[in-house]
Amino acid sequence: MATVELTFSALPAHVRTARLLATAIARRTGVEESLLDEVRLAVGEACSRAVEAHRLHCPGEPIRIELCDDSGRFEVIVTDSAPSDEQGPEFGVPRFDDILGQGPGVFMPGFGIAVIAGLADDVEVYPSQKGMRIRMSWPAAAGGLSPV
Amino acid sequence: MDLKLDHHSEDRLTIVEVEGEIDVYTAPRLRELLIDLVNKGNFHLLVNMEKVDFLDSTGLGVLVGGLKRVRAHDGSLELVCTQERILKIFRITGLTKVFGIYASVDEAKEAHGRDK
Numbered sequence: 001m002a003t004v005e006l007t008f009s010a011l012p013a014h015v016r017t018a019r020l021l022a023t024a025i026a027r028r029t030g031v032e033e034s035l036l037d038e039v040r041l042a043v044g045e046a047c048s049r050a051v052e053a054h055r056l057h058c059p060g061e062p063i064r065i066e067l068c069d070d071s072g073r074f075e076v077i078v079t080d081s082a083p084s085d086e087q088g089p090e091f092g093v094p095r096f097d098d099i100l101g102q103g104p105g106v107f108m109p110g111f112g113i114a115v116i117a118g119l120a121d122d123v124e125v126y127p128s129q130k131g132m133r134i135r136m137s138w139p140a141a142a143g144g145l146s147p148v
Numbered sequence: 149m150d151l152k153l154d155h156h157s158e159d160r161l162t163i164v165e166v167e168g169e170i171d172v173y174t175a176p177r178l179r180e181l182l183i184d185l186v187n188k189g190n191f192h193l194l195v196n197m198e199k200v201d202f203l204d205s206t207g208l209g210v211l212v213g214g215l216k217r218v219r220a221h222d223g224s225l226e227l228v229c230t231q232e233r234i235l236k237i238f239r240i241t242g243l244t245k246v247f248g249i250y251a252s253v254d255e256a257k258e259a260h261g262r263d264k
Binding site for chain 2: 012013015016037040041044045048051052111112114115118119
């Protein structure tokens with residue numbers, strides 16, 4: 001198994017870097033071109049959620065992202081250190097009448113996870129008081145190049 | 149690519165041109181523009197997303213926030229978008245039921261004119 005690990009400060013500008021990196025490694029790992037947009041969006045969502053959570057709870061702590069090719073799959077794990085009681089993707093998308101009831105322009109954390117659940121081929125969300133871990137994966141072609 | 153924003157008015161409709169990436173880094177600029185337009189009395193907004201390369205849930209939150217603001221003034225916020233990768237995120241989140249989404253600015257203007 002080859003793994004790339006990246007830690008970054010909880011700054012919105014770094015989210016773009018993380019998703020560009022994930023897309024580049026996914027391509028090298030052999031993920032189909034038609035899935036790369038999904039990888040880019042799902043990784044961006046996971047990192048955005050982590051950045052917002054860190055800015056609220058622990059702005060000095062870094063966010064960690066691991067990208068692995070393992071058994072023909074491209075796997076991404078985003079781990080943060082902010083306490084979370086958010087729900088996993090099985091709870092679905094927030095209802096839009098709820099959304100419109102919120103303040104204008106508010107951050108909608110449930111949306112990010114719902115989007116990831118709708119995009120990634122395989123998603124697991126592990127919320128805890130020590131932080132949230134989001135693991136997602138996509139099929140990678142057997143002939144893909146090593147990501148490192 | 150960064151985010152480029154522009155806007156102009158045609159009759160009662162304010163067309164907001166958006167180009168680039170709408171994410172956690174750039175979305176605050178779009179939010180500020182929408183707030184500013186509403187504060188200046190522009191309550192019928194059409195956001196042209198045909199040149200948007202990337203949209204995430206932060207961007208969706210800004211659009212929903214804008215919609216809520218204009219609705220408070222009996223206004224509207226509608227979208228122009230034909231890109232499948234952008235439309236997909238609206239479908240996943242169920243927001244296709246919340247926003248009017250048109251294939252072109254002309255189509256949206258025509259529909260808006262009918263609703264006057």
